[in-house]
Amino acid sequence: MWSHVTPRCVQCIKNKSFVRPFHKPSFQGKSSTASQVSNRKQITVGPLQNRISNVLQQWTRSYSAHFTYVPDTVPSSEGETVRMNLFQAVNNAMDIALASDPTAIIFGEDVAFGGVFRCTLNLQEKHGKDRVFNTPLCEQGIAGFGIGAAVAGATVIAEMQFADYIFPAFDQIVNEAAKFRYRCGNEFDCGRLTFRAPCGAVGHGALYHSQSPEAYFAHTPGLKIVMPRGAVKAKGLLLSCIRSNDPCIFFEPKILYRSAVEQVPTRDYELPIGKADILLEGENVTLLGWGTQVHVLREVAQLAQDRLNVTCEVIDLVTIQPWDRETIYNSVVKTGRLVIAHEAPLNCGLGAEIAASVQKECFLNLEAPIQRVTGHDTPFPHVFEPFYIPDKWRCLEAVRAAVEF
Amino acid sequence: MRKVTTINSILRCCSNGKYLPLGCTRPSHKVSPVLPAFSSQLIRIRSYSTVTPEGEDRPEFPGAKSGWTDRLEFVKSDLYDGIPVYRVMDREGKVLQEDEDPKLPEEMIVQMYRSMTLLNTMDKILYESQRQGRISFYMTNYGEEGTHVGSAAALNPDDMVFGQYRESGVLMWRGFTLDNFMNQCYGNELDLGKGRQMPVHYGSKDLGFVTISSPLGTQMPQAVGAAYAFKRAQKGQCVICYFGEGAASEGDAHAAFNFSATLECPIIFFCRNNGYAISTPTSEQYRGDGIAGRGPAYGLLSIRVDGNDTLAVYNATKRAREMAVKENRPVLIEAMTYRIGHHSTSDDSSAYRSVDEVRFWDSTDHPISRLRNYMLNHGWWNDDKEQEWKKKSKTAVMEAFARAEKKLKPDWRLMFTDVYEQMTPDLKQQLQGMEDHLKKYGDHYPLKNYAKSNSPIE
Ligand SMILES: Cc1ncc(C[n+]2csc(CCOP(=O)(O)OP(=O)(O)O)c2C)c(N)n1
Ligand SMILES: [Mg+2]
Numbered sequence: 127m128w129s130h131v132t133p134r135c136v137q138c139i140k141n142k143s144f145v146r147p148f149h150k151p152s153f154q155g156k157s158s159t160a161s162q163v164s165n166r167k168q169i170t171v172g173p174l175q176n177r178i179s180n181v182l183q184q185w186t187r188s189y190s191a192h193f194t195y196v197p198d199t200v201p202s203s204e205g206e207t208v209r210m211n212l213f214q215a216v217n218n219a220m221d222i223a224l225a226s227d228p229t230a231i232i233f234g235e236d237v238a239f240g241g242v243f244r245c246t247l248n249l250q251e252k253h254g255k256d257r258v259f260n261t262p263l264c265e266q267g268i269a270g271f272g273i274g275a276a277v278a279g280a281t282v283i284a285e286m287q288f289a290d291y292i293f294p295a296f297d298q299i300v301n302e303a304a305k306f307r308y309r310c311g312n313e314f315d316c317g318r319l320t321f322r323a324p325c326g327a328v329g330h331g332a333l334y335h336s337q338s339p340e341a342y343f344a345h346t347p348g349l350k351i352v353m354p355r356g357a358v359k360a361k362g363l364l365l366s367c368i369r370s371n372d373p374c375i376f377f378e379p380k381i382l383y384r385s386a387v388e389q390v391p392t393r394d395y396e397l398p399i400g401k402a403d404i405l406l407e408g409e410n411v412t413l414l415g416w417g418t419q420v421h422v423l424r425e426v427a428q429l430a431q432d433r434l435n436v437t438c439e440v441i442d443l444v445t446i447q448p449w450d451r452e453t454i455y456n457s458v459v460k461t462g463r464l465v466i467a468h469e470a471p472l473n474c475g476l477g478a479e480i481a482a483s484v485q486k487e488c489f490l491n492l493e494a495p496i497q498r499v500t501g502h503d504t505p506f507p508h509v510f511e512p513f514y515i516p517d518k519w520r521c522l523e524a525v526r527a528a529v530e531f
Numbered sequence: 532m533r534k535v536t537t538i539n540s541i542l543r544c545c546s547n548g549k550y551l552p553l554g555c556t557r558p559s560h561k562v563s564p565v566l567p568a569f570s571s572q573l574i575r576i577r578s579y580s581t582v583t584p585e586g587e588d589r590p591e592f593p594g595a596k597s598g599w600t601d602r603l604e605f606v607k608s609d610l611y612d613g614i615p616v617y618r619v620m621d622r623e624g625k626v627l628q629e630d631e632d633p634k635l636p637e638e639m640i641v642q643m644y645r646s647m648t649l650l651n652t653m654d655k656i657l658y659e660s661q662r663q664g665r666i667s668f669y670m671t672n673y674g675e676e677g678t679h680v681g682s683a684a685a686l687n688p689d690d691m692v693f694g695q696y697r698e699s700g701v702l703m704w705r706g707f708t709l710d711n712f713m714n715q716c717y718g719n720e721l722d723l724g725k726g727r728q729m730p731v732h733y734g735s736k737d738l739g740f741v742t743i744s745s746p747l748g749t750q751m752p753q754a755v756g757a758a759y760a761f762k763r764a765q766k767g768q769c770v771i772c773y774f775g776e777g778a779a780s781e782g783d784a785h786a787a788f789n790f791s792a793t794l795e796c797p798i799i800f801f802c803r804n805n806g807y808a809i810s811t812p813t814s815e816q817y818r819g820d821g822i823a824g825r826g827p828a829y830g831l832l833s834i835r836v837d838g839n840d841t842l843a844v845y846n847a848t849k850r851a852r853e854m855a856v857k858e859n860r861p862v863l864i865e866a867m868t869y870r871i872g873h874h875s876t877s878d879d880s881s882a883y884r885s886v887d888e889v890r891f892w893d894s895t896d897h898p899i900s901r902l903r904n905y906m907l908n909h910g911w912w913n914d915d916k917e918q919e920w921k922k923k924s925k926t927a928v929m930e931a932f933a934r935a936e937k938k939l940k941p942d943w944r945l946m947f948t949d950v951y952e953q954m955t956p957d958l959k960q961q962l963q964g965m966e967d968h969l970k971k972y973g974d975h976y977p978l979k980n981y982a983k984s985n986s987p988i989e
Binding site for chain 2: 235236238239240242260262263264265266267290291293294329330331332333334335472473502503504505507508509510512513514519520523
C-alpha cells in the first residue's frame with residue numbers, strides 16, 4: 127500500500143532541478159542498518175590521543191544512549207584512513223589547518239591543555255603558544271577578539287566551551303560577525319572565522335549542558351551553520367568552515383565525541399557546506415535530522431520498516447544554514463511525507479522553517495501534514511531528559527501519524 | 532620581619548584614597564545652587580583630594596577628578612606591591628594581633644568548625660557516589676570551606692545570597708540540611724528544584740539563597756539589582772554575591788561592579804580566588820593586582836583576605852556588611868584560597884597541575900586545620916571530640932544519602948510546569964501529547980522511577 131507515492135507537483139516536475147537525480151556526496155554514509163553496527167568498539171590509542179581525561183568521559187558517557195551510532199564508511203579511493211572518534215577528527219582537522227595556514231590561530235577557555243573535550247590536545251605543543259592559547263573566561267571577548275583577528279587577516283578557530291555558553295557572545299556574533307561584510311560594503315570582512323561549540327543532549331546535562339541553539343543563529347543572515355553526524359564528516363566540514371570566507375558556527379554534538387568512531391582519511395579534505403546527505407533511500411516517508419538525531423532516525427527507519435512496513439528516506443541536513451533545499455524538496459516530492467526531528471524546542475525551531483518551505487514548494491505532493499518531533503517547549507530538564515528528547519519512539523509515532531493520515 | 536596588616540589599617544588605606552579615590556564626580560564650578568547631597572560629596576572630595584590645592588586651575592572635563600601634570604608619565608600597573616592579604620591567624624592558628632581576634636564565643640567557633648568538616652565529609656561521599664554512577668555530577672569544595680563559613684557566619688539570616696556553585700558551606704551554615712543537599716543531587720521528588728538542574732545547583736527561598744545557575748557571572752549584576760531593591764526597602768538587608776576569579780573575567784562582572792558603585796548598592800562582592808578556572812591558572816586569567824585591585828578603579832571599597840583564615844574572612848565580611856548597609860556602599864572582598872579538588876567530577880586536574888602543588892595546600896595550608904588549631908589553642912577541641920564528631924558526621928551523611936537514594940524522581944509531568952506561572956495552551960497540549968504517547972509506548976520509558984503527583988499538574 128505504501129510502496130509507491132507518485133509525485134504530483136506539476137511545478138516541481140517542470141522545474142528540472144527538483145527532479146534531478148540525487149547527488150551523492152563522496153563520503154555519504156552507506157545504508158547500513160542499525161543492527162549491523164556496534165558503537166561499543168574500543169578506541170585505539172593513536173598519536174592523537176595520549177590521554178583521555180575524565181572530562182570527556184563525563185560529558186560523553188550516556189547512561190543509556192538514546193541512539194545507536196552508525197559509522198560512515200569511505201571508499202578505498204580516499205586513500206589512507208585512521209580510526210578516529212569525533213574529537214580526534216576535529217583535532218586532526220585543526221592540526222591540518224594550523225599546518226597548512228600560517229595565519230591560523232586557535233583559542234578559547236582551557237584550550238591550551240587540550241580543551242575540556244580534548245579537541246585541542248597537543249596542538250599547543252605542536253604549533254606554539256602564540257597559535258593555540260587560553261583566553262580569559264569571557265565568551266564575548268572570545269568572539270570579539272576572533273572577529274578582530276579575522277578582519278586583520280588571521281584564520282580564526284575560536285572555541286566556545288559549550289554551545290550553552292555562546293550567549294554572552296550573541297551580540298558579537300549576531301550583530302558583528304554576521305553583518306561585518308554587509309555593513310561596510312565588503313570593505314572588510316571576518317569570513318575567516320569559525321566558532322566551534324559542543325552542543326546537544328548527553329543524558330544528564332540539564333539546562334546548561336544540553337542545548338542545541340542552532341535556530342537562533344539560523345535566524346541571522348550572514349552566518350553559516352554546520353553540524354556533523356560523525357568523525358569523517360566532522361573533519362571535512364570543519365576544514366571547509368575554517369577555509370570558508372564566511373563566518374561559520376560549527377556545532378559538535380558532544381555525545382558523539384567518543385562514540386562516533388570511524389575510519390577517517392588522513393589526508394587534507396573538505397566536504398561541501400550546504401549539501402545534505404541521503405543516508406538511506408526510501409519511498410514512503412522522509413526523515414530529516416542533523417547531528418545526533420540522524421542516528422536516532424536511522425533506527426526509526428528500521429523500526430518503521432519492521433512495524434509499519436514502510437520505507438523511510440533518512441536525510442542528514444548537515445548544514446543548518448544555508449540548508450540544502452533541493453535535496454529535501456526532491457525527497458518529499460518522492461515520498462509525500464516529511465518528519466523533521468531536532469533536539470531543540472519546537473517553537474521557532476529549524477523544523478518550522480523547513481516545514482514552511484516544504485509546504486510551499488511541495489504542497490501538492492504532500493500526503494500528510496509535515497510532522498515535527500522535537501524537544502518540548504521547556505528548558506532542557508535534568509532528570510526528565512528521557513521524556514524530553516525526540517527519541518525513536520516519539521519519532522516512530524510521528525511516522526505512523528504521517529502514514530496513517 | 533613581616534609586617535602584619537590589620538583590617539583597620541587596610542580599610543583606612545581604602546578610605547584615605549590610597550587605593551580608593553572616593554567621591555563620585557568632581558563638582559563642576561559652574562553648578563549652582565549646590566544640592567545638599569552634592570555638597571556633602573564636595574566636602575568628602577575636598578578632604579581626600581591631595582593633588583591640587585583648592586582654588587587652583589583644575590581639569591574641567593566632566594569625567595575628570597584629578598589635577599594637571601606637566602610630566603609625560605604612564606601609570607604602571609606594577610606601581611605598588613599590591614593590596615596585602617589580611618589575616619588574623621598564622622598557619623598554626625595563632626592570632627597575630629590580639630585586637631584582630633573577633634573573640635567569637637566557643638560555641639560559635641565550634642559550630643563553624645562542624646560546618647566546615649561536615650561539608651568536607653559530604654563532599655567526599657558525594658564525589659565518590661558520582662564515581663560509582665549513583666549521581667550524575669558533583670563539585671567538591673575542598674580547601675575553600677573557610678571562605679564559605681567565615682563569610683556566611685558574618686551575615687544576617689535575612690541577607691540574600693547569590694552564589695556561583697562552589698559555596699555549599701554558605702548554604703550549610705544557613706541551615707540547608709544534608710537531606711536538602713542529597714535530594715538536590717539526586718534530583719528526587721523532594722528536591723526543591725524539582726529535578727530540573729544538575730547536582731550542586733542548590734537554592735532555597737527560606738534561606739535567602741538564590742538557586743544556582745550554571746552560566747558564569749550572570750548572578751553578579753542580578754545581585755546588584757537585588758541590593759538596590761533592598762536599599763529602597765530600607766530594612767537593613769544586604770546582598771552577598773560569590774564568584775570565582777575566572778567568572779570575574781565575564782562582561783557581567785564589569786557590569787556588576789560598575790552598577791553597584793554608580794547606584795550605590797549595599798552589596799558584598801565575594802571573590803573566591805582559588806587559583807584556577809578549570810585548567811586556566813590566574814596568570815592567564817588576569818594581569819594587574821588580581822580581583823581586589825580592580826575595586827578602586829570602579830569605586831568599590833576593596834580588601835584582600837587570606838581565605839584559608841576563617842576568622843580573617845569573618846572579620847572582613849562583618850565589616851564589609853556594616854559599611855555596605857550603613858553607607859550603601861559596595862564592597863569587594865577577594866579571598867585568596869586554593870581549589871584542592873578537581874574542578875568537578877568531569878575534570879582530572881593532574882592534566883594541568885602537579886600533585887605536589889595540590890598536596891602542599893592540602894597538608895600545609897588548609898582552612899580546616901587552621902581553625903582546628905585555633906580551637907586546640909583555646910582548649911575547645913581535642914582528639915576525642917574530633918573522633919566522635921568525625922564518626923557522627925559521617926553517619927549523618929550516609930543516612931541522608933541512603934534516604935535520598937531511595938526516593939523516586941519527581942513526576943515527569945513537572946517538566947512542563949514553572950516554564951510560565953501558568954502552563955500555556957501549547958504546553959498543555961505538549962503535556963497531553965506525552966501522556967498519550969506514554970499510554971502507547973510507556974514500556975520504553977523509565978516510568979517506574981518517577982513518582983506520580985497527587986496534586987494536579989498545571
Ligand atoms: C558563561 C560560561 N562559560 C563557561 C562555563 C564553563 N565553566 C564552568 S566553571 C568554569 C570555570 C570557573 O572558574 P572560577 O570562576 O574561577 O570558579 P571555580 O571553579 O574556580 O570555583 C567554566 C569555564 C560556564 N559555566 N559559563
Ligand atoms: Mg577559580
